[in-house]
Amino acid sequence: MPEQPPLPVDLIRRLPATFGPALRDQFAQWNLLFSAERRQLQAQLDWLSRLPREEFDRLFAPLAAIESRMALPGWNSNAATLGVRDTGILARSPAYPQWRAEVERVFTRIDEATAPSAGLQGLRRLVVCVLPSGIPLQDQPLWPDLAREGAWLPLERPFGGMLPSFGAAIATRTAAPELDRDERTWVIECDSRFSALPGVPVLSWAELDALRREFLRRLNAVQRDLRSVDQTGEELRRADIGRLTPPAVAANARVREFLRGVLLSGNGSLVFPNSFVEWGASEALRRAQPQALIACFGIREKLKPFSSLVLFEDQNRANPVADQEDATGSLVDALLLSRYVYLAAQRVACYPGHTLTLLAACDSNRVLALGAPGADLPHAPAAAEDLAGLALRWLD
């Protein structure tokens, strides 16, 4: 794993003002970055520091010009990370669309130059998304858009019965030696089916109940002004959450802080279990870049009258109405969100062209396979060991 390089103060000074806080934040968090992030950051810094002055200036000049028109409130390269108010100022600037487009252009250029050295590009990868048992699959076709790009694999029996052994086979495989423990296999799940898997980061919505409630309790106490939002956010970022997480998560500082980031970055990850799975999986693909990722969706409860207005709340606390599962709504949610996990992988350079994606439903006896031209897909109904064997051969 790359060691922490010295803070490139001179480089930061030459970068546009909005880059300074982000870069400083990355360095401050170095010990909590995953190996893929460290390699990427190191490669970007190496490339930028070697870039001839003229080219460097040419790369950033349009961005610096846009920033000079944005009237940013006294930011400089020494600023710490940006708060809610700061990002609000940035986002409502008339020049924000141009700024965002220019940032994208700059990073595209940097990534093109550094991606080959930053990532384990040739490695074959696996992404698996699973819809839960008990949802009305007959209500609508499964992933009709993606199905046109892939192939359905018949199974001997519904996938749900194969899932435990399939997941265990993936998680306990012998991975390539260049991968560290957090780059091999991740599981993000609604229930706690895989929470006992050893040596694998498993983030289970069900197992995180105490942490979620604590975060919700604190967020519900936020006063309605931006300073209070910033202050509470800062307190939650510093809070000791180890006692509220499963031991395996608490013991792994990078995974623990990753989890904190997922839960505090919105996107419904504190509110709905399937949003947690989608956002957690997407962030794991972007940051940790595991060789294999399994995302298991679930069934959320129906929102209750009145308490449904207050999403950041435990609706059982004061509402006498009994819980009911929303199986139909959960199918709609999980179909789109599993597609989002697939699309999230397509945005990370190491996945497209190297990844077998399996989309499955626990109650269905077929699996949709995507993006695996070299995989030896069976035509006859596959048994559990056949499917696991297929995935393992792909990853080997």
Added chain:
Amino acid sequence: MTRRDLSRMLAAVLAGRLPRALPGAAMPARRMVLITLGGIRRQESWSPAGLRYIPHLYHDLLPQSLFYPYAHNEGVTSHFNTISSILTGVWQHVDDWGSEKPANPTLFQHLQTQTHCGPQQTWVVTSNKQLTANISPGVNVILSKQLMVEAVERIINGQSQRSRLERQQILDEMTALLQTDYERIGWGVPSESAFRDPAVKQTLLAALASFIHGPDAPASGDDLTFLIAREVLSRLAPALLMVNFSDMEVAHSGSYSLHLGGIGRSDRLCHSMWQFIQSSPALRDKTTLVILNEFGRDPDGSSTNGFFNHRTDTESCRMAWAMVLGPAAGAPKVVEREIRQIDLTPSMAAWMGVDCGRLPGVILPEFHA
């Protein structure tokens, strides 16, 4: 006797006497109801796959409307900035959380200044908590959903003597909030906001009671917003009423099914509003209804997590639509030409006989057919 006591007493006195419209107030010759909807993408609305989510807009309202399917949002695709842009006719770049006023006068202000109409003629009823009273100083603003949220939160958090989320308890809590604490509700609502006339409070309380004890067991913030807006329209018949529906914004929490449910609900409520206007002899021939979405949402596969957000500089996020019904619409027509949302401001103003001065937007020629 404190001012609050006086306010309560006046409200009680007036409760039984509130007329259909306030006596002595000049009745406007032309009325406008503007409904803004939160972020709805084209793929979930005006597209072959999306029409099933907006059956009333498509089947019932489109055939009678002047419809602009391409209304571009060139401003900040946040709620407060977009709505204040539509109300001012100038793209606004103010605080997204409603702590600042728009930098230009709104249509409400032009109307008040030029027609000398009182505050009772200008109303905003909104589901969105970001739409604070700063949206247009001097206007009556009802943060309807926020009122209910506040009541529910107070019960849940034990800040009230009430303890259960049962209908009567929620109504009692909302009533207490209205009587004592309304101006604190919302995100930084300044004290100059809210009710200009205490009698209006009673109108609102009647609407709340009807909502809570109504036969359909409604539980959505937009249902409540509709009910209050209809009450305001029915009893006060203002010259300009803006209504905002935002149940579809549950998308920020990632439930696609609930997002679609919110779209369907706003579709139904827009139709109900039009039906209500048409059923009222006092409103029918004088009232123009304009319906538009603020913006779309981010495209699937975007780094901003797709439909969850509305931040990208993409057509999926920026391309909205606008529908005009009633006397300003003329013969039904679909205008394929792309317009800008700020073109609607001078168009609405001109139809109401109000001059907004020089604005970046242009008057849409079809608007006055």
